[in-house]
Amino acid sequence: MLIGFVGAGRMAQALAQGFIAAGITKGEKIIASCPPQDSALLEYFGSMGCKTSYSNAEVIQRSEVVVLAVKPPIVPKVLQEVASIFTPGHLMVSIALGIPIRYLEQMLPRKTRVVRVMPNTPALVKHGASVFSCGSTIKEGDSDLVKKMLTSVGICEEVPETLIDAVTGLSGSGPAYMYIAIDALADGGVKMGLPRDLAIRLAAQTLLGAGKMVLETGRHPGALKDDVCSPAGSSIHAVQQLERHGLRTALIEAVQAAALRSEEAGLREKKS
Template identity: 45%
Template sequence: MLRNYKIGFIGAGNMTEAIVRGITTKTNPALIAVSDINEARLDMFKTQYKVGQANIDNKRTVDFCDILFIATKPQIIPDVLDELKDDIGDRLVVSIAAGVQCPTIESHLPEGTRVVRVMANTPALVMTGATAVCAGSHATDDDVDLIKSIFELVGVCVVVKEDRMDAITGLSGSGPAFVYMFIDALSDGGVNMGLTRANATLLAAQTVMGAAKMVLETGVHPCQLKDNVTTPAGTTIKALHAMDKAGFRPAVIDAVEAATLKSRELGKTKKDD
């Protein structure tokens, strides 16, 4: 599906690298262009990924591509789009900037420009990302399906309405940080009970990965999987009782809500600006 498209990236950060790594498993690296002011990053894309172009000129990247990814920091998105709007033509524009809504992006581009917005997360760097995509006013179903197929190369991807993107940010965008905190706490628990830090962290991380894989590959509800581990009057039920007393579940729910509300606030601020 990707073989016929030239793909450009404005911004050479970690998410661009994750996407390029995935794309190059399915298409010729010569069909990829990257631009950025960081020449060291550009050199890495040239040497490690063998991309067709890597330069500091954003307009060269636009001229090169059929699909243009905007992968800069959210606060400079308007300036970047204003710089490039006269060169966009009929290209599909994809934004991976957190909190920047499709109407905001479209307002800085020619009328009728097809825009797809993406919320990805950092595990895409190790090909286990969780991504959501939504369509702007003029993007077609085929556009959305194409971008979804790209992000499925670096993990899983769902299609949502834009009014759900803040919740996606709160859940899977911020979620890795919650999981890292949980892994660190599990490791601390192991150390507290006499394990070495190295063993405790290794076992904690593997336990989280294995449990997540059980959910994804079995299709069994997490509560049923929990019950499968929990024997009457055993160690696990005692631990779960302690977690409930400490407010573990509501704390996680509150964390997703807090991140969602902050994303909503940031989106309104950018729109008002």
Template identity: 45%
Template sequence: MADETPEPRRVGFVGAGRMAEAIAQGLIRAGKVEAKQVLASAPTDKNLCHFRALGCQTTHSNHEVLQNCPLVIFATKPQVLPAVLAEVAPVVTTEHIIVSVAAGISLSSMEELLPPKTRVLRVSPNLPCVVQEGAMVMTRGHHAGNEDAKLLQNLLEACGQCIEVPESYVDIHTGLSGSGVAFVCTFSEALAEGAIKMGMPSDLAHRIAAQTLLGTAKMLQQEGKHPAQLRTDVLTPAGTTIHGLHALEQGGFRAAAMSAVEAATCRAKELSKK
């Protein structure tokens, strides 16, 4: 049976930074919404020019976005989101679906700033949304129903994978996937530098390292194997891979990666409490 989830006629963005642009680009490329039906607001033209280049409508008025769009994605910096929500609260109705991609601002905090029974959802994206390969989790407030969640999930899958989770998982996702982009880049850089040390040209080493990460990730997704199974497929007795893995274990690679996710998650939780 075909997906009968209705698409919103208009989608609004309050805040027009890189993440907002990435999401808008994904929606438009996937045909989820027409460019002319996207309305974005920001205080200056600095970022709005990117939305105009996509064919979207722009404004400097946050109220105008709320007055014209049933679904509005708030992509402001976390420290300014409470003030922005308080500003637009007088024009928010029960017909709106309010979505935040700002880190550290809880659903309950947003609900307190908005009118009673406002439908609020929270999304934690990561940078690969820019290339429509994001890893996102979403969670809903007290008044957002199944259809609201289904609608948002259907839209955001244009930007990658979007999974509904309890709000308690959002900070963990930040440590795993938000900060994880930097961890993976560090590993890719280290792989390439190992090849450079052994005599491979830098540009070639970095290209091959990036492709190795991409290909491995696709295999993990498409074959549905546990990483340990795929790792075993590469191992041969007394071969090159087991010698390399032994060196990684000697360097504490596994523990360091686990500690990195733990440290980033703990920091995300600290920021959420502020």
């Protein structure tokens, strides 16, 4: 499978490395482009054996699946640049924040096959959480192909496009919230006497283990929390402090803020 990335930022890098590691494709069958001023991004692709270019048109011409991985304000310019060379043989997979399928279909030739994806960066280590929505003119097998690609780097679900902004707020931006949690937990460990490197490893493994418990047992996270909290024990005292300082509310509002920003980005592009 020939995969092209228009845009070579962190998310594109994570997906490319994940696809190679999972055996979906080989480095030499991937090509990525970005402007000359961002050439350092292409060095990462080059280190994986991928082809690189400063030409978005070259990426289209040398790809079957085209991953649109640019910032929202750049999307109109890029689509205008490459629309004339899109063919029915191309599948457009967009990870551009907030950009709706209808806009992509309007900017590209009639009947262009479009899939909108919201991935996240843990795809780099094959623990991504992705969703996708299909456009109106995809052909049989397109959704299976996209699901195969994304499942190779984590979990993946197909959802109605109306849910993608919410997913952006939860799992798209979610790794940032979890990194803050790991850093804060490690600080707590250091405060209580642990070496920094040990505290970070313990904090990271704790979040990883808790996530796997939810996914593999199928139990509600509240029930798993109750299992940890013995009567009058240390954990329930800690949970009281988290509730007192509004951790739950802070996370809910973080998801909401990110989701609304994604929606805002999409509305801005619709108007333009």
